[in-house]
Amino acid sequence: MQFIDQARVAIKAGRGGDGIVAFRREKYVPAGGPSGGDGGRGGDVLLVADANLQTLLDFKYKRLFAADDGRRGGPNRRTGASGQPLLIRMPCGTEVRDARTGIVLGDLTEPGDALLVALGGRGGLGNAHYLSNRNRAPEKATEGRDGEEWLLQLELKLLAEVGIIGLPNAGKSTLISVLSSARPRIADYPFTTLVPNLGVVRRPSGDGTVFADIPGLIAGAAQGAGLGHEFLRHIERTRLLIHLVDASSDALVEDVQVVERELSAYGHGLIERPRIAVLNKIELLDRLDLEQKQAALESHLGSPVLAVSAATSANLNRLLAVVWKQLGLRDGDAQTDQSTDQSS
Incomplete structure (x- = not known):
């Protein structure tokens, strides 16, 4: 097994789903009003220490990691599904830095240690949120926000006494x-x-x-x-x-x-x-x-x-x-x- 103790990776959290514009159209519900649901939240990115890994070799061949996006909202005020968080496993003893500034973001030393490195984007709002006495039929909805993006420098420092x-x-x-x-x-x-x-x-x-x-x-x-x-x-x-x-x-x-x-x-x-x-x-x-x-x-x-x-x-x-x-x-x-x- 090749020993790699430094790697640089780009990570991207999921984008939030868009809110939608929708109105209730049931036969026996007159003036049903707006019912557009919110978009789901984008998936977060977490780094997790794994005692079974001994090298950063996996990150030599894959440099970009992206979490799932949130789904768009649905009618009847249904909120879209949130994106699944992305868990990236790496060996114990990995120090994580922002590659652009050199600031240490965290240090994974014990098995199971987790570090949240990128937050998923917030989902957009459906038109149901914009109902008011002045506007009984809003046709406004917002888009989901982009998730955080980071360029990370990974350095493995062996855990030996x-x-x-x-x-x-x-x-x-x-x-x-x-x-x-x-x-x-x-x-x-x-x-x-x-x-x-x-x-x-x-x-x-x-x-x-x-x-x-x-x-x-x-x-x-x-x-x-x-x-x-x-x-x-x-x-x-x-x-x-x-x-x-x-x-x-x-x-x-x-x-x-x-x-x-x-x-x-x-x-x-x-x-x-x-x-x-x-x-x-x-x-x-x-x-x-x-x-x-x-x-x-x-x-x-x-x-x-x-x-x-x-x-x-x-x-x-x-x-x-x-x-x-x-x-x-x-x-x-x-x-x-x-x-x-x-x-x-």
Whole structure:
């Protein structure tokens, strides 16, 4: 399935039905008077969050959505049928903006959330409304009004509590594939991950926490370089970031600084987001080299740095324990399956 996280669509609510001019013509009702009915109301347009959708792919091929118009009124003061509301389903986490002004109209985060984005037009009045002492046979009726029209910008921001970030080929996809049932594409060259990957990491209690593997960042990503700039929005909603660093690199501090600069340049408070620094691929280093690199990185960050191996699952239990603690979970939930903790 193709992952599409941005789309622009035009929506149009239904037009109201026209009122009509009619008079009662029954045989035994002399001077029956006006009986023209009102037009029905045009259908509204609503956006509804659907947990079964994961992408905005549907809106790549269909860009115009229109609700039903109201029906015209009938004789004997019959009101025309109203147009059926149009429900447009989209994935949870979709932010809706007015494409012309950029104003946020709403944010669909929970399944079943609904957002009314266009009101249907009001139906016209039949001539029965214009009966008065001065005009006993009005021949006036009004047309229905047009429904609202909007050009909407849709942006999908994944709903994940933990985001895994880092330079290309830092081992992010390997990590999420080991921690969860996600099966992203994994290879030994940069930019293997072209779209964000979601995985649910289970706790012994049976609950799960959603982790997101974000495509690798490079210098200038916030300004459009590489692939990461397309997906930085997906970590806006995360509560915690795992900053994965390739332990085999000869410039660990510089690697960390590149990612930090991009988080800062993108804004939205990402640089202040709680972050766990993790050295990955420790199976490639001897103990002395690892200790030196870990100490250098801790000196730069001013906080502890975890050392793990996603390939061999070494110390992943310790990493998850820190994640659960940072997320404020109960101590009992922080006890993870010991099978994921294999010392290097």
